[in-house]
Amino acid sequence: MRKPDSRSLLDWYDRHRRDLPWRARAGATTDPYAVWLSEIMLQQTTVQAVKSYYLKFLTLWPTVDALASAPLDDVMKAWAGLGYYSRARNLHACAGVVAREHGGRFPPDEAELLLLPGVGPYTAAAIAAIAFGRRAVVVDGNVERVAARLFAISQTMPQAKAAIRAAVDAFTPKNRAGDFAQGMMDLGATICTPRNPACGLCPFMPACAAHASGEMERYPVRTPKEKRPQRAGAAFFLERSDGAVLVRTRPPRGLLGGMTEVPGTPWSGDFDLAKAADAAPVKANWRLLPGGVDHIFTHFALRLSVFAAKARVGSKAPAGMRWATHDDLADEAFPTVMRKVIAHAQNRAEF
């Protein structure tokens, strides 16, 4: 079997690189702000999901100084629907640090990038390599998979991370480290995929230990996951006759931190629907709507029962809550699960 060669990957990248909104033309340099913004959005998130958000953010805030000057609420609203909302909070905090402490310019040094909020080992290396041309060892999920297969690393994850990183380090070229990193990621996303890898199109096929063994999908080796627990709760959809909806803001940290929600019960594994109406935020003629809302989070599945009632235009919002007017409803920082609740209630308004 041949030794793998970074040159063959760079040649492949020059011919097959994906055209992405945040990616500069071949040979051109990229605005570090654009690289940073895209990398934060791409954390655990698919390219397809990121594209429209990336373009929206660049339009709303073309520079890191503009983003730093924006109210956090506006950033949370613009991020709504993309998930992992602590990223949005850290994004805003990071923009502030870069604007105030670095004169509006991202530091080119990997160790300094690592100090920024929301920037971890992967993102610091990616920005250093892609935006500044520094040699850095860039290891994301794609690179892990490519390297684990190429070198048949048989330890289970995450224990294998050290060996994978060492292998990628030894394999990363001094020049074009940014293109090398993006090439490894493009290869993982389009050829060396988790299932049914297209080995016939891979520049590493003659050098790949996993391909030689015929067990490509065995790598990286993972331990099976626990079953996802189920939780349940109730949401209370109170709508005024002018279309305003009663909402509140979640605490800044934790699940859906800082996002807007319809008031409701806690979500628990032993939710009792019979007692749910006692938790309503105001006295009203609450009716339990038929059906419910199902939503899957990373670590639990949720089923929400939805109660609905009407309120007069003059009704005051209880302490800690507010009315989201009909016209502003679409712009609220609702996470997807809350958009489902609202759509469910509005679709069943006749009940």
Added chain:
DNA sequence: GACGCGTGGGC
């Protein structure tokens, strides 16, 4: 080092 943290798409 393990866990908490969203959402949507592919098969």
Added chain:
DNA sequence: TGCCCAAGCGT
């Protein structure tokens, strides 16, 4: 359908 996973980070 249920499960896996996606350019990870903070605690």
